[in-house]
Amino acid sequence: MSDQRIEGTANSVPSGTAAPRHRVDPLAIVVRFQSLIGLVLVAIGGVIFSPRRHGEILFLNPDNIANIVRAVSETGIIAIGMTFVIITAGIDLSVGAVLGLSAVVTATMMISGGFGLIPTILAVLVMGIVFGVVQGTISTRFRLEPFIVTLAGLQAARGLALIVSGNQYINISYGDGPGLAPPVFAVLGERLFDNTVPVATIVFIIFAAIATLVLNTTRFGRYVYAVGGNERAARISGVPVSMVKISVYAITGFASALAGIVHAGQFNFGSANDGMGYELTAIAAVVIGGTSLFGGAGSMVGTVAGTIMLGALANILQLNNITPATQLLATAAIIVLAAVLQSLVRRREGLGR
Amino acid sequence: MSAPLLSVTGAVKRFGGVQALRGVDFDLKAGEIHALLGENGAGKSTLMNLLSGVYTPDEGEIHIDGKPVTFNNPREAQAAGIATIFQELDLVPSLDVAANLFLGRELMRPGGMLDVPAMRREAKRRLEAIELAIDPARLVADLSIGQRQVVAIVKALSYASRVLIMDEPTAALTVGEVERLFEIMRKLAASGVGIIYISHRLEEVPEIADRVTVMRDGRVAGITEPHAPQAELVRLLVGRPLDELYPERARSAGKALLSLRDASFRLVRESAGWQPPTGVSLEVREGEIVGLAGIMGAGRTELLSALYGTGLAGRWQGEVAVDGKPVRLDSINAARKAGIAFVTDDRRGSGLMLRMAVGLNLVMSVIRRISPAGLMSPRRQAEAVTRSFGQFDIRPKNPDIAVGALSGGNQQKVVLAKEILGNPRLLLLDEPTRGVDVGAKGEIYARLRALAAQGLGILVASSEMPELIGLCDRIVVLRQGRNVAEFNGGVDEHTVLAAANGREA
Numbered sequence: 001m002s003d004q005r006i007e008g009t010a011n012s013v014p015s016g017t018a019a020p021r022h023r024v025d026p027l028a029i030v031v032r033f034q035s036l037i038g039l040v041l042v043a044i045g046g047v048i049f050s051p052r053r054h055g056e057i058l059f060l061n062p063d064n065i066a067n068i069v070r071a072v073s074e075t076g077i078i079a080i081g082m083t084f085v086i087i088t089a090g091i092d093l094s095v096g097a098v099l100g101l102s103a104v105v106t107a108t109m110m111i112s113g114g115f116g117l118i119p120t121i122l123a124v125l126v127m128g129i130v131f132g133v134v135q136g137t138i139s140t141r142f143r144l145e146p147f148i149v150t151l152a153g154l155q156a157a158r159g160l161a162l163i164v165s166g167n168q169y170i171n172i173s174y175g176d177g178p179g180l181a182p183p184v185f186a187v188l189g190e191r192l193f194d195n196t197v198p199v200a201t202i203v204f205i206i207f208a209a210i211a212t213l214v215l216n217t218t219r220f221g222r223y224v225y226a227v228g229g230n231e232r233a234a235r236i237s238g239v240p241v242s243m244v245k246i247s248v249y250a251i252t253g254f255a256s257a258l259a260g261i262v263h264a265g266q267f268n269f270g271s272a273n274d275g276m277g278y279e280l281t282a283i284a285a286v287v288i289g290g291t292s293l294f295g296g297a298g299s300m301v302g303t304v305a306g307t308i309m310l311g312a313l314a315n316i317l318q319l320n321n322i323t324p325a326t327q328l329l330a331t332a333a334i335i336v337l338a339a340v341l342q343s344l345v346r347r348r349e350g351l352g353r
Numbered sequence: 354m355s356a357p358l359l360s361v362t363g364a365v366k367r368f369g370g371v372q373a374l375r376g377v378d379f380d381l382k383a384g385e386i387h388a389l390l391g392e393n394g395a396g397k398s399t400l401m402n403l404l405s406g407v408y409t410p411d412e413g414e415i416h417i418d419g420k421p422v423t424f425n426n427p428r429e430a431q432a433a434g435i436a437t438i439f440q441e442l443d444l445v446p447s448l449d450v451a452a453n454l455f456l457g458r459e460l461m462r463p464g465g466m467l468d469v470p471a472m473r474r475e476a477k478r479r480l481e482a483i484e485l486a487i488d489p490a491r492l493v494a495d496l497s498i499g500q501r502q503v504v505a506i507v508k509a510l511s512y513a514s515r516v517l518i519m520d521e522p523t524a525a526l527t528v529g530e531v532e533r534l535f536e537i538m539r540k541l542a543a544s545g546v547g548i549i550y551i552s553h554r555l556e557e558v559p560e561i562a563d564r565v566t567v568m569r570d571g572r573v574a575g576i577t578e579p580h581a582p583q584a585e586l587v588r589l590l591v592g593r594p595l596d597e598l599y600p601e602r603a604r605s606a607g608k609a610l611l612s613l614r615d616a617s618f619r620l621v622r623e624s625a626g627w628q629p630p631t632g633v634s635l636e637v638r639e640g641e642i643v644g645l646a647g648i649m650g651a652g653r654t655e656l657l658s659a660l661y662g663t664g665l666a667g668r669w670q671g672e673v674a675v676d677g678k679p680v681r682l683d684s685i686n687a688a689r690k691a692g693i694a695f696v697t698d699d700r701r702g703s704g705l706m707l708r709m710a711v712g713l714n715l716v717m718s719v720i721r722r723i724s725p726a727g728l729m730s731p732r733r734q735a736e737a738v739t740r741s742f743g744q745f746d747i748r749p750k751n752p753d754i755a756v757g758a759l760s761g762g763n764q765q766k767v768v769l770a771k772e773i774l775g776n777p778r779l780l781l782l783d784e785p786t787r788g789v790d791v792g793a794k795g796e797i798y799a800r801l802r803a804l805a806a807q808g809l810g811i812l813v814a815s816s817e818m819p820e821l822i823g824l825c826d827r828i829v830v831l832r833q834g835r836n837v838a839e840f841n842g843g844v845d846e847h848t849v850l851a852a853a854n855g856r857e858a
Contacts, residue, residue, distance in 0.1 A: 297709070
């Protein structure tokens with residue numbers, strides 16, 4: 001029975017179709033832009049609560065802002081990949097470990113292997129893609145929950161990283177000759193444009209822009225929404241479901257490898273423990289960004305805003321010398337708030353819990 | 354005259370600007386089975402929710418035994434003796450029958466341990482009281498839908514025993530299960546329980562109801578005898594005479610689109626309850642609507658899904674030809690390449706992306722066509738959506754709302770429109786009007802006939818015999834996966850049923 005179905009807008013769904021007499025639920029708008037609104041609120045809070053020195057608001061200091069966007073660039077790159085996976089109603093827990101593996105392999109190839117910059121980067125990116133394809137294939141071929149498969153993938157990547165690194169930090173020294181990395185690689189830890197914009201952030205933003213286009217304007221992007229919206233319906237409509245699923249894990253694998261390269265370049269070493277816990281930060285950013293863990297709904301802009309918001313929040317708390325414990329509690333509250341808002345909208349749409 | 358068991362007078366209920374009930378009077382006598390009919394949006398659910406304590410009326414009163422009552426929540430309604438069985442049964446599939454019957458009211462041993470043997474004994478007693486032999490230790494997940502329905506009834510009656518409200522209890526039942534359910538309902542009524550029975554299936558009404566109330570636009574449109582002619586019920590339901598629920602048949606059909614000759618679907622692994630097509634011979638021609646009849650388990654759904662490649666793993670043997678050319682229908686891709694489209698019997702489970710917008714759902718099967726070079730074209734998408742809205746009268750006329758918020762009939766139109774956009778040559782339909790109200794049914798039939806007139810071939814499986822007889826040019830009867838008889842449309846129901854059951858007419 002559906003006597004009182006309530007009209008509402010689909011959450012975070014790209015529309016692109018004409019809308020005559022569109023009635024809009026204000027709450028749905030809030031949720032759709034919840035991470036942007038949150039980001040603005042955190043920024044305002046940052047300005048208000050920022051410590052000042054000689055009248056200057058430290059939060060708005062260019063160096064501080066550069067720090068925020070640099071600090072979030074690695075988890076941001078991962079969160080962008082994760083957004084694809086979560087829209088298909090999947091999850092990828094292996095991302096942090098793949099970042100560690102990639103950082104280790106990057107350092108090892110350049111230092112001990114004597115490989116050049118381009119071959120190293122290409123090899124690591126391909127490795128990330130292959131890692132994702134393997135996970136996606138196992139998950140679709142044997143109909144396993146991605147949670148389990150990528151949990152195993154997490155262990156496997158950490159294990160491989162330990163083997164490759166021999167449980168040592170692989171330090172990256174720059175210069176010409178054997179045992180040294182090409183100096184140009186160090187650019188990942190630097191800032192461009194008059195020493196203002198961190199290179200890591202530029203990588204993050206470019207990746208985000210490409211991912212936004214792919215998700216919103218390509219056939220593949222539409223397939224991603226369809227698979228998460230209703231896998232059986234997608235299959236019956238002729239969507240190549242397995243291919244789409246394998247592809248989204250290839251994307252997270254690629255993103256993790258990219259983040260691993262950025263990591264190695266920023267910190268000048270690779271360690272098997274790099275990226276520990278990044279998977280959870282990335283998932284948090286995606287959810288705060290309005291993407292539903294049930295699949296079928298979500299946005300890339302939301303993820304980017306969610307990522308920066310979490311970074312800005314951590315920054316303002318740090319500036320005020322608030323303990324990491326409090327930071328964790330604040331993050332927890334924001335995740336719950338984001339999820340509650342989404343749940344309210346779902347109920348208004350008459351789509352149950 | 355003594356007061357009725359339950360009565361509602363002048364009930365008004367508003368939701369924001371929408372008036373769902375506009376002054377409804379309704380009554381139920383002890384021992385009566387009272388059918389409540391109405392299209393989606395007529396207000397039956399609202400009325401039901403008032404009686405079961407989910408909503409409180411804005412105006413009007415509810416009386417039990419002539420005394421006014423108010424329900425602030427479902428528990429108060431239950432305490433007053435009103436039990437409601439919603440369409441989505443509130444059973445936990447992973448628990449056994451006894452645990453479900455006692456959920457929230459578990460029997461305990463001293464010391465806080467569950468008294469499982471006592472609960473099973475009591476469950477067995479209650480089930481046997483309505484002569485149902487279900488082992489209380491069985492998991493609900495292992496029961497048929499019909500058995501679950503009965504368990505839900507027993508559960509409801511265990512905490513409220515005077516009024517039973519049933520929302521479309523037969524929607525998912527087989528013919529045999531419906532019969533058994535009706536027996537149980539009659540038995541309960543004979544013991545003095547008043548039953549409000551909500552259904553879309555008009556043909557069931559004379560069989561089970563003592564009285565019929567028809568609602569329309571939040572009012573009672575009429576109260577009639579159960580044996581009133583179906584045309585009269587339809588007139589009350591839709592507010593106008595509906596002479597032609599079914600459109601006129603085609604005069605001629607074109608060349609053969611799909612032909613099966615002694616075709617069998619050989620499964621990789623046999624599966625209980627999945628009846629593979631076995632030696633089927635049938636033909637669907639251009640412009641023709643062919644029906645598949647048969648009892649539950651005869652293999653109707655299995656034939657359609659095997660043709661579309663969504664059934665169990667296996668392969669076709671014998672002759673399967675499209676356009677006179679043999680084809681290997683072994684995957685969804687192969688079927689789509691051959692110009693075949695499929696609408697399943699489960700629009701929410703496998704037809705629609707419920708949370709996604711109507712427009713996005715509509716273009717789902719033509720994404721390839723509207724995304725040249727892999728890029729989505731907003732213009733082509735808008736064109737496709739406009740075309741669908743022009744073909745099917747989908748309400749509300751807004752492609753941007755979530756499809757899950759539409760009524761059942763409109764959701765079904767979206768599923769159909771989606772497949773039609775792909776320009777199929779052969780459309781496979783499984784239960785095309787399940788859970789769809791009469792008005793939308795008529796629209797869907799007319800649309801299907803119009804599409805057939807343009808050359809589309811349609812193969813439709815349905816458990817609603819009047820639908821097959823009214824809509825189809827020919828009806829093929831399946832039994833145990835095999836075609837056993839074939840009739841022209843308009844044949845009488847008993848002849849088809851006899852063939853389906855393997856009896857002489």
